[in-house]
Amino acid sequence: QKEVEQNSGPLSVPEGAIASLNCTYSDRGSQSFFWYRQYSGKSPELIMFIYSNGDKEDGRFTAQLNKASQYVSLLIRDSQPSDSATYLCAANSGGGADGLTFGKGTHLIIQP
Amino acid sequence: DARVTQTPRHKVTEMGQEVTMRCQPILGHNTVFWYRQTMMQGLELLAYFRNRAPLDDSGMPKDRFSAEMPDATLATLKIQPSEPRDSAVYFCASGSGQGHTEAFFGQGTRLTVV
Numbered sequence: 001q002k003e004v005e006q007n008s009g010p011l012s013v014p015e016g017a018i019a020s021l022n023c024t025y026s027d028r029g030s031q032s033f034f035w036y037r038q039y040s041g042k043s044p045e046l047i048m049f050i051y052s053n054g055d056k057e058d059g060r061f062t063a064q065l066n067k068a069s070q071y072v073s074l075l076i077r078d079s080q081p082s083d084s085a086t087y088l089c090a091a092n093s094g095g096g097a098d099g100l101t102f103g104k105g106t107h108l109i110i111q112p
Numbered sequence: 113d114a115r116v117t118q119t120p121r122h123k124v125t126e127m128g129q130e131v132t133m134r135c136q137p138i139l140g141h142n143t144v145f146w147y148r149q150t151m152m153q154g155l156e157l158l159a160y161f162r163n164r165a166p167l168d169d170s171g172m173p174k175d176r177f178s179a180e181m182p183d184a185t186l187a188t189l190k191i192q193p194s195e196p197r198d199s200a201v202y203f204c205a206s207g208s209g210q211g212h213t214e215a216f217f218g219q220g221t222r223l224t225v226v
Contacts (some may be wrong), residue, residue: 044203090155099145102155104154
């Protein structure tokens with residue numbers, strides 16, 4: 001069974017610091033990995049995706065992928081109170097089997 | 113403003129009643145997903161379609177749930193009969209292409225079965 005694991009938190013980070021969110025996955029066939037942000041009572045919104053080993057940067061966000069360790073992370077630099085949300089990690093196996101498997105999310109709190 | 117539109121946003125119904133949720137995917141997207149979110153289970157994939165054809169509905173309780181896509185602009189998820197354990201937020205999402213498919217989510221339908 002495909003699983004994506006995340007620490008539920010809450011993860012508390014002071015404003016301006018780097019928030020580090022982690023995720024592991026069980027299916028070695030997974031090819032693409034996604035980070036979504038979900039505010040309370042709202043729908044998930046895509047932050048970024050990654051499918052190659054290494055780092056991918058987009059503004060204050062950096063996604064990191066290590067397929068050998070089956071590990072994905074998201075770094076948020078210069079954390080802002082507006083970054084406080086639940087962050088969902090998701091994986092899919094690609095090749096036409098595109099339903100995403102989601103972790104249960106990490107609740108991030110940025111303290112002003 | 114391209115977005116996935118879901119109706120209704122909220123639904124309260126009595127156990128045993130039929131519930132139909134609707135989704136209009138983003139124009140041009142050929143893949144539609146139905147997810148259910150609860151506190152205990154998180155986001156679970158129920159079913160998805162590509163080019164209106166069902167590709168996977170293994171996450172769906174077959175005896176009471178059905179998903180269809182009568183045309184490219186409408187996807188439906190039906191529960192008959194509904195049960196209290198079906199109470200959850202149901203999200204529709206759409207995407208384009210294959211492989212590294214991002215899914216863009218609608219606002220969700222919050223279903224409460226009493």
